[in-house]
Amino acid sequence: DAGVTQSPTHLIKTRGQQVTLRCSPKSGHDTVSWYQQALGQGPQFIFQYYEEEERQRGNFPDRFSGHQFPNYSSELNVNALLLGDSALYLCASSLLDRGRFGGELFFGEGSRLTVL
């Protein structure tokens, strides 16, 4: 049973560029959440997708956008990259409403983005 898979694992971009990160949820999961983990910090919620719609968004600017596909996989896009966007981006999947009512989030290993 495949867990949450993310790609790419590492990437380097320069300021002003755009990046797309990809996530395949754990088999049977229908909800995908994205988190940003800066060095030495805990994960910060970016947004969550269910049924191809953004259900909730954290305190991130519009430069951060996402998408969920009919097969439940998801993309995170970041435009006009800033140095401060350098972080580990984590994808987490869950079942409907379990992520809300105390259920378990399953995390991928993350995509480490470095912005120069």
Add this chain to the structure above:
Amino acid sequence: GDSVTQMEGPVTLSEEAFLTINCTYTATGYPSLFWYVQYPGEGLQLLLKATKADDKGSNKGFEATYRKETTSFHLEKGSVQVSDSAVYFCALSLTSGTYKYIFGTGTRLKVLA
């Protein structure tokens, strides 16, 4: 606002020592509480959880009790092993009005043989 506060690390212990990592929270309503662990180069894994007051979560020798009166969820283990070396995150999930989890800043544990 809702938040989680963890003791700062790093915590360095000898093998077989007793571990406590403190976690307190602030939340409106009645959150579910979690401990996640992150091993080097890996994503976060759920270690244990508790969904209501006085619940005790346990897994792999780790325990934590949901204390509503002190708004705490301290992680304990009676005898740590080198393989427990990792970063531990306390987190909460509100049971209504939001889908997000709120994480603490993490506590790095290093266990020496």
